[in-house]
Amino acid sequence: MYVCTPTQTRCKPIILIMRKLLFTLLASVPAMAFSQGFQVNLHGQKQIGMGHTGTGLLQDGASVLFNPGAVAMLPENYVQAGVSPLLFKSAFSPTGSNTQYDVANKIATPFTAYGVWGPKGSNFKFGLGVYTPFGGLTDWGNTWTGKYTLTSLDLKAIFFQPTISYKLTDRVSIGGGFVYNHASVVLKRAIPLASSTGADGEAELNGKGHGFGWNAGVFVKASEKFTVGVNYRSQVTTKVKNGDAIFKVPASVQANFPQPNTFTASLPLPSTTSIGIGYYPHKDWTIAVDASFVNWAVYKSLDFDYANNTATLQDTHSPRNYKNGSVYRVGAEYKASTKWALRAGGGYASTPVQDGYVTPEAPDANRLIFTGGLGYKATKNLNIDASFMYEDVLSRTQTNIETNLAGTFKTNVFIPGISLSYHW
Amino acid sequence: MKNLKTYSYILFAGMVGLASCKPNLVSKSAVSAGSLDLTRYIAVGNSLTAGYADGGLYREGQLNSYPAIIAKQMQSVGGGAFNQPLFTEAQANGSGYLRLTGFNQTTGAPITAPVTTGLAVTGQTTVPTGPLTSTTVTTYTKYTGDINNFGVPGIKLVHATIASYGNLNGFYERLLPGAILSHNTAYLDFVTAKPFTFFTNWLGNNDALNFATTGGVDALTDKATFTAAYTNVIAKLTATGAKGAVATIPDVTTIPFLNTVTPAAILAAAKAANSQVQAIYVSGLVSGTNYQPRVATNQDLIVLTFPTSLIGSTTAGAGTYPYGLHPLNPIENKYVLDAAEVSLAKDYVVSYNASIKAAAAAKGLAVFDANTFLTNLKAKGLVINGVSLNANFISGGIFSLDGVHLTQRGYAIVANEFISAINAQYNSSIPTADVSSFPSVKFP
Structure with missing residues (x-):
């Protein structure tokens, strides 16, 4: 439109610098929120059945996670594995609208595997835990109103934890483990650059990372009727390096999003401090309470660093400003017979996400937790445990300060689970 | 191990059952028309109302006009059918329009090309405008069905009562029965011929806009003339008790048409x-x-x-x-x-808007203050659902390739602004439209 013909010698093209005008504005570069919703507390079927208590108990090999300090006190050796298929049913309704958007039915599969072994008569026990304490699987699809903030997220973090535990006295044991985290993330978001057919562009961040941490605890048999445990699971800062940053946009604007491109991001998976008490009023009854404090306040901002920047594709710095979160849990187990155990429990978790910071990755709010479980002793050495957890993530209405996405989120989480444990 | 198999079946069946346990956030009682009767909504206005975009009126733009979006939202609270004078699918490109074909490799300047196929153009007619003057009017294939969207590109407020206007504007001509040169139905009479219960009126833009886009060649409508004409239009639209909403005139000097080439x-x-x-x-x-x-x-x-x-x-x-x-x-x-003309245009628009607000207030109508909206957009931009929008050409997301009219996303935002104004004025709760589902400028 504004270009001169070569024959007009006095006239050179008028430079409108359209490329600079273009898209210095997109708030559309993916950024990710980690929230309580990403902390997955499904670490053992017996414990889940009892409201996910266990810091102050001696249940089984899951003590490797719940409290490495308790491992040395375990009466047997264990090999066990469990899975807790998780259905995250989240919905969003924009303010002033009569439309509800639901996430697609996708089932995440948090799992656990523990092994505990110690020489007979020794004060030492060794353990290995493989578990998934952080993750998220959210698929809002590419037609929902918040598609420019997120279309889908698949986050997995697998922790490997070799552990050693030592019984100091008949009443007190300690233990600790080293944590290696292997994480993967696939995050997708629509880009508001329409093709000739009106279809949106798409950004996909696909990366793997790793991090290190530790897990330590103390376990005390205070009396015949009481046991107490204290556990600290450290922050595991996980760095995703050189993940693929894939931008699909119309050809005429692709230069704004250079390809191939990579990104680097750091995800601070926060530390958790727990204290738990076990109470045994009767030989068939176990009552447990746990309190956990999650140091989410470390999560001040989320930064993405792209290898190739343009005026459009800038590194991003998204404030998160989380506050610390806490979880209170209570549970009970009743041994109905020599073969069967019945379990129930519940809890309450406060959200670390302040108003204005809630995002669709895992729309967080205070939540109520209800659990039940069933234990079956199939043989002398084999236990089968089933659990069910329902999380009522309370409805929350707010406007995100970064995206202006305004409306009400409500989430229900349903988590059945089953495990097998072999012990000798 | 048999147990395990049984458990896994139970587990699977359970998950399927749970999948239907989704949260329910929407209740039917949450939306309502309040006391409004939305049985027959008519939209009165110019090109913006017609769905004009990218320098032309074409079917896709018509389908996504802001009145069509409003009407669709109204239908969830009892609104009636909404008919638009659509171009046929065979003539979907209507008057023709501009398409973005790319960017100049060295300058980055956008390159556009006119769409010249599938048009509804039927010819050119020379129409006398005085004893010695005439104008050429492009005519289009007639539309004969029922009409709710009366948006006519090019119409000024002061044209609304001119009986012969149908002979001067091909977009109005195509709505009228009979042949060009024989028309004698004034626009205001035409739109009010059939009873209606609700209206939106966004006339008046061209009374200032044409002056601005012609660099001051086209005359501004006299302030007093505007006031009288606007009051007259509102009187006629409310004469049978219809409720409605009006919009103010944007500051015509803020549009990308006048702010891109500096x-x-x-x-x-x-x-x-x-x-x-x-x-x-x-x-x-x-x-x-x-x-x-x-x-x-830089003031020019x-x-x-x-x-x-x-x-x-x-x-x-x-x-x-x-x-x-x-x-x-x-x-x-x-x-x-130029700077003096800018001041002039701003001054007239301020006066027009005072007239619009006074006429609306006198009849208790809802007002979408498009002037304030666009001024804020220009000054601060706007973030909706994670998308940053502003008044820039192409990149801003609101304005289409002609730099004057809006993209579909822009029109969706206008529709929601109208709905918000209506809800505020009439205590209704007409649901808003999903802005994210409407595209901005399309890129090759």
Whole structure:
């Protein structure tokens, strides 16, 4: 439109610098929120059945996670594995609208595997835990109103934890483990650059990372009727390096999003401090309470660093400003017979996400937790445990300060689970 | 192990069952028309109301006009059918429009091309406008069905009561029965011929906009004339008890049509071509109709369609001297809304809007203050659902390729602003539309 013909010698093209005008504005570069919703507390079927208590108990090999300090006190050796298929049913309704958007039915599969072994008569026990304490699987699809903030997220973090535990006295044991985290993330978001057919562009961040941490605890048999445990699971800062940053946009604007491109991001998976008490009023009854404090306040901002920047594709710095979160849990187990155990429990978790910071990755709010479980002793050495957890993530209405996405989120989480444990 | 198998079946069946346990956030009682009767909603206005975009009126734009979006939202609270004078699928490109074909590799300037196939154009008619004057009117395939969206591109407020206007505007002509040159139904009479219960009225833009886009060549509608005409239109629209909403006139000097090609950019390019160039000259308004050449400043707005290739030409304009670079051959008035004209346009729009608000207040109508909305958009931008929008050309997301009219996303935002104004005025709760589902400028 504004270009001169070569024959007009006095006239050179008028430079409108359209490329600079273009898209210095997109708030559309993916950024990710980690929230309580990403902390997955499904670490053992017996414990889940009892409201996910266990810091102050001696249940089984899951003590490797719940409290490495308790491992040395375990009466047997264990090999066990469990899975807790998780259905995250989240919905969003924009303010002033009569439309509800639901996430697609996708089932995440948090799992656990523990092994505990110690020489007979020794004060030492060794353990290995493989578990998934952080993750998220959210698929809002590419037609929902918040598609420019997120279309889908698949986050997995697998922790490997070799552990050693030592019984100091008949009443007190300690233990600790080293944590290696292997994480993967696939995050997708629509880009508001329409093709000739009106279809949106798409950004996909696909990366793997790793991090290190530790897990330590103390376990005390205070009396015949009481046991107490204290556990600290450290922050595991996980760095995703050189993940693929894939931008699909119309050809005429692709230069704004250079390809191939990579990104680097750091995800601070926060530390958790727990204290738990076990109470045994009767030989068939176990009552447990746990309190956990999650140091989410470390999560001040989320930064993405792209290898190739343009005026459009800038590194991003998204404030998160989380506050610390806490979880209170209570549970009970009743041994109905020599073969069967019945379990129930519940809890309450406060959200670390302040108003204005809630995002669709895992729309967080205070939540109520209800659990039940069933234990079956199939043989002398084999236990089968089933659990069910329902999380009522309370409805929350707010406007995100970064995206202006305004409306009400409500989430229900349903988590059945089953495990097998072999012990000798 | 048999147990395990049984458990896994139970587990699977359970998950399937749970999948249906989704949260329920929407209740039917949450939306309502309040006391409004939305049985027959009509939309009165100009090109913005018709769904005009990218320099033309075409079917896709019509389908996504803001009245169509409003009507669809109204239908969830008892709104009636909404008919638009759509171009047929075979003639979907209507008047033709601009398409973005790419960007200049060196300058980054957008390249557009007109769509010339699938048009609804039927011909050109010479229409006398006075004893010695005439104008050429492009005509289009007639639309004969029921109409709720009466948006007519090009119409000014002051045209609404001119009986012969159907002969002067092809977009109005196509809605009228009978042949061009025989029309004698004034627009205001035409739109009110059939009973209606609710209306939106966004007339008046062209009374100031045409002045701005022609660099001050087209006359501004006299302030008092505007007031009288607006009051008359509102009186007629409310005469049978219909409720409605009106919109104010945006500051026409904020649109990308007048803010994309700047004197500074022209000067920089001219200097790059010839280092001796000192200044760009424009024909500036002194007073009344007295224009004098002077050096351009950043207060002078150049139209988007200015052919920059004219700069330096010794045959363009007055000739002899390099065009735009010499006081004896300044950039012509039609390409420049100069600083004095900008002030004039702003002043008139302020007056028009006072008239609009007064007329609306007198009848208790809802008001979408488009002027404030666009001024804020220009100054601060707007973030909706994670998308940053502003008043910039192409990149802003709101304005279409003509720099004047809106993208589908822009029209969806306008529809929601109207709905919000209606809900506030009438205690209704008509649900808003999903802005994210409407595209902005389409890129190749």
